[in-house]
Every structure is written in C-alpha cells, then in structure tokens.
Amino acid sequence: MNILAELKNRFHDVLAEIAGDSDVQSLLDMIKPAQDARFGDYQANFAMPLGKRLGQAPRDIAAQIIEQVSVDDICSQTEIAGPGFINLTLCSHWLTEQVNAAAGDPRVGVAKIGDPKTFVLDYSSPNVAKPMHVGHIRSTVIGDSLARSLRFLGHQVITDNHLGDWGTQFGMIIYGYKHFVDQDAYQQHEVNELSRLYRLVNQLIEFWKSKNSLEMQQQEVEHREAEVVRLEQVEPTGDKKEDKKQAKALGRAKDQLSQSRKTIASLQATIAAVESDSQLHEYAQQHPEIARHALLETARLHEGDETNRQLWEQFLPKCREEMQRVYRRLNVEFDHEYGESYYHEMLPGVVADLQQAGLATESEGAQCVFLDEFETPMIIQKSDGAYLYATTDLATIEYRRKQWDVDEILYVVDHRQSEHFQKLFAVARVWNAPDIEMHHISFGTVLDESGRPYKTRSGDAVGLEGLLDEAVSKALEVVSANDDRKPNGPELDEAARHHIADVVGHGAIKYADLSHNRTSDYVFSYDKMMALEGNTATYMQYSYARVQSIFRKGGIDVESLREASQSSQSSQSIVLAHDAERGLAKMILRYSEALENVMEDYRPNQLTNYLFDLAKRFSSFFEQCPVLKAEEDTTRQSRLQLCDLTGRVIAHGLSLLGIGVVDQM
Ligand code: ARG
Secondary structure (H helix, E strand, O other), X not given: OOHHHHHHHHHHXXXXXXXXXXXXXXXXXXXXXXXXXXXXXXXXXXXXXXXXXXXXXXXXXXXXXXXXXXXXXXXXXEEEEOOOEEEEEEOHHHHHHHHHHHHOOOXXXXXXXXXXXXXXXXXOOOEOOOOOOHHHHHHHHHHHHHHHHHHHOOOEEEEEOOOEOOOHHHHHHHHHHHHHOOXXXXXXXXXXXHHHHHHHHHHHHHHHHHHHHHHHHHHHHHXXXXXXXXXXXXXXXXXXXXXXXXXXXXXXXXXXXXXXXXXXXXXXXXXXXXXXXXHHHHHHHHOOOHHHHHHHHHHHHHHOOHHHHHHHHHXXXXXXXXXXXXXXXXXXXXXXXOOHHHHHHHHHHHHXXXXXXXXXXXXXXXXXXXXXXXXXXXXXXXXXXXXOHHHHHHHHHHHHHHHHOOOEEXXXXXXHHHHHHHHHHHHHHHHOOOOOEEEEEEEOOEEOOOOOEOOOOOOOOOHHHHHHHHHHHHHHHHHHHHHHOOOOOOOOOHHHHHHHHHHHHHHHHHHHHHOOOOOOOEEOOHHHHOOOOOOOHHHHHHHHHHHHHHHHXXXXXXXXXXXXXXXXXXXXXXXXXXXXXXXXXXHHXXXXXXXXXXXXXXXXXXXXXXXXXXXXXXXXXXHHOOOOOOOXXXXXXXXXXXXXXXXXXXXXXXXXXXXXXXXXX
C-alpha cells in the first residue's frame, strides 16, 4: 500500500472539480508526510494557493474540500489548522490492517507499477585497457541500483555495459606492444603489462606534447610579463573611473601571467619526469612521433589491418576478464556488453542516413549535424574519414530502438559529458527516435579529504580493486573491534569475521556513493562510510543483525512466526498500541513512497534516506518497547512481527542498492 498515492487518489476528483484539470498534479504534490506528529500523519497545503487563485479564504476552501472528499475509511481525523493546512490522521485500525497486509506480502507492501515500460540502462561502460578508477564505481553502483529498483517495480529492464573497446587507447597499447612489451611480464600477467604499456605510451605522448608547446608557452609568458610591466607604468589619470579600469586591467594581466606560469610549471614537470629517467628519456628520443603513430595504429585497426586486428582480439578478452573480476566482487551483472566495437560496421550507414535525411552537411571536410539549440555542430565523421564517439552512440540508439522497442534509455555517465548527451538526444530526436525518452543520469566527482579528485595510488594497476581491498580490510577492523567489545566476550570466529567484513566493506563503498545526491561531489572517507552510527550501510546492516539477534536470543523460529501471523488468528498479528509502534509501522509502509521518489529523478539517495529514517524509528521503538520481555503474549508476538517486517524491509531496500546483509555482526 502506498498511503500517499492512496490519499492523492482520494483527493484527485475533488481538486479537479475545484481547480479545473489543468494542474491537479501540482496540487496533489502538496500532500506530504507531516513533519511533526502534532500535525497528524499527512498534511495537505493546497488550500493556500487555491484560495489565492479563486479569491477565497483558504480556510473556507479547505473546509469545502474536506466536506467533499471521502477519506472516512482511512482517516480518523481531518483537521484545518493555521491559515488553511489540512492535517490528516490515519485510522489506527486501517493502518494496522495495512501493516499486517505488508507482513503477509513477499513484496513487503509495494505494488507493481500499472504501466510498465521498457528501459535500457547504459552504465559502468569503462574504457577497457585503461586501469579502472574510482569514477567507475559511481556509474556502476548507481546504474546497478536503478536497474534493480526498476525491475522490482515491474519494468522491463535491459542493462548494457557500453564498453569503450574501440577507441584511441587501443592504438596506444598496440603501439606500446609493438615497441616496448616485456614478454615475460606479459606472459605472467597480460593486463598488468598492457596497463603499463598504456601508461608508458601516454607518458611519452604527453612528454612530446609538452615539449612542443613549451616554446610557445614561454613566449606567452614573456608577452604577458611585458604587458604587466606596461600596465604598471601607466600614470594615474586622476579620473576615478578611468583609473579603476586601469587597475582592473592590471589585475587581469597579473592573473593571466600567473596562469601561464603555472602552465609552464606543469609542462616542465611532465618533461622532467621523463628526462630524469634515462630509460624513459631514451624511449622519448627514439619515438618523437609517437602521438601521430599511435593514432595511425587506431586507424589501421579500424580499417581492418590484420596484425592490429589480431592484437586487439588477443587483448580484449584479457581486459574483459579483468573487469569481470571487479564486477563479480561488486555483484554486478549485465544483460549485454556490446561495447563500441560492435557498432563499427554500422557507422557508414549512420552517416549516409543522416545525409539522406538532410541532417548531416559537410563543413571543412567533416560531416556535421547542425542544430539550432547549439553553437557548435555534432561532428559525426572527421575529414580523414574517422568516426567519432558520437557516431557510435547514434548507431547504438538505432540498434536499441530496433532490437528492443525501448521506451526510455538512461545513461549513467559523469557530468563532464553532459554536452555530448544533450547533443546526442537532440540529434536522435530529429533523426530516428522521436518517441524514446532519454536521460543523462549525471553524477559528480569523488573527492579526497583535501577536496581534490580522488586518485587511486598512481602506478597501481589494480587501482579499483585496491580500493575495495582496503575497504574490506578496514571493515575487518571495525567488525573485530565491535565483536571484542561484546559484554559476554566475542561471538565470531575468524571465518565469520572475514565473511562479515566482505559484506560490510563492499556495502560501505556502495552505500557511501549512493547516499549522496548523485549530482554533487562527495568526499571519499573510509572512516565515515563505516561508522556504526549514522547514514551508513554499516548502521543499516547492524539494524538488520539486531533483529536477527533478538530472534536468536528468544529462540524464535522466523518461519513459524510468519506462518502464525498469516493463519488469520488475530492474536498472532501486529497490533499498534504504543506510539513508537505506530510510528514504526507508518515508516515501514512508506517504503513504496521512497521508491516512487527514487524514480522521480533517478536518485537512489531517496532510498538511503528512507532506510536511515526507518532504522532510526526502529531504534526508538526498540528503546521504548520491550520485545522478548513484553508482558502480554499478544504484544510479544506483535512486536516480534514488527521486528521481522522491519528487518525484511531493510534487507530488501539494501538489496535494491546491491548491498547484502548478515545475521550477526
Ligand atoms: N566509455 C565512456 C567513458 O569512459 C563512457 C560511455 C558511456 N556510454 C555511452 N553510451 N556513451 O567516458
């Protein structure tokens, strides 16, 4: 039962009658859970805007609405407060009925959606052969959680990992392999050696890029120095406005100068890193054209050159295996992993089609799609014939449209690609997919404690896995310390501690990511994400384990508890007598509301917020209401039921975040 949806339902016709159909939805959205128990359970604020619009007193309108709406069976009280708030208090017996129904429902009270759609979720999508980094966690866990939630609500979901398996990084490792491979190292661990080659080639390319632009940058600095000197020598004119302008110009020139000096410093650092290493320096001298040649290797691969094609076929499975290991650890699976290479053959057709439709035109030798909304066009084929990332994305949309008859595509990709997606959606709308809804589910950057983008230790080929390892080892410390502190001595053996640490460590990383509003940056901190109190996976897992420990202590068999409650003997079912019981039951029933909020703008943090609220309610229930020591047997049974249902909702909510639970911590 979604109580909020039910209330909206009840008010719908009355509001439509009073306000006209036009914006009933926005009025209905003004029904919200009450912030404070004094204002009932839910509160509606629509009488104020309606009063303004109709030129009547909001209290009168509120009275009129209450008069007409039929909620007697679910609300015990409808009260007008202040300027015209409507406070709704739910009938206790109705609430009791609903919470018992949720207890007997494998879906814990969440109904399937009435109008399911077909979604394609495009997430994770790393560029293979480059080491995976912390940003990939974001796309992976946000996408995975959205896929799980959409599926649970009854949508058809197709997940597709759009691997970057065809881009310039392959030209780089092919070049690296041809010139620098260490065969022993390659035999021992292919992917580590390929990553090393990637980093080596990248470093040499950056070296030459810096070298070649240094002179120009130095001239730039000289030019700017001269400009500062010139501006400093300008005599004040005595005219206030004029002098202010001068001062501003000088300030700007100084800023530009310091910016240019910084650029030089970073170029010099890149150069020095190579020159200070005799081996690297020798390589650099031997490969002055490395950037151009690496691009040529990519072009050869795309043209079907046999050697390059063979190398690519040899490298790709290794890179994929490596990634699969990370996905297995994260418990993430995809329906498809077509990758960019899959669409290669379709690209000429895309360009031809866009030309035929009159959408693509030639500009400076390149094929471009110009759109009124954008200053710059989308380039779909370069003058040298090469296709681009955008061309592949267009082909991908066409493929998904034909293959799956999709209603909506979600791209979970970091915010720096937002312009790419805006253009992509605009072109697809006019070209082939006017009916497909597309969203860029963008996300912010993971920062370190000093506020800079979080970097896994450089030179560490297993960056992302290292991060997970560290989380698990920190979790082991937390779990062990917690166990050692138990009043009757530790309860867990080594194997159990390790298993729990695994679930807690991976859960902590995922939850920390998902609990932040996806569009904001967040600071990565092991200590915060594993705190036993607060909005963390650890706290949720702890709350779940607490329920299980009540059952263990009381020798409760959960299966018979559940059966007893469903056998329609009311003495075994949930009774809401205490305020804390009522509060907890109400929160349990808000699970479907939380999921609806997630879907509103695809924000999993709506679910973590809810779980945190639920866990807090549970904790206050537990403080106020003895369970095993309850005086009456019916009370004890009822409270055990409530504990069980809470545990089920927590475990279920966590499962939609891709996070597991343990019975004991
Ligand atoms: N491989 C890309 C990158 O790492 C992300 C791909 C996202 N998906 C897409 N259909 N463009 O930047």
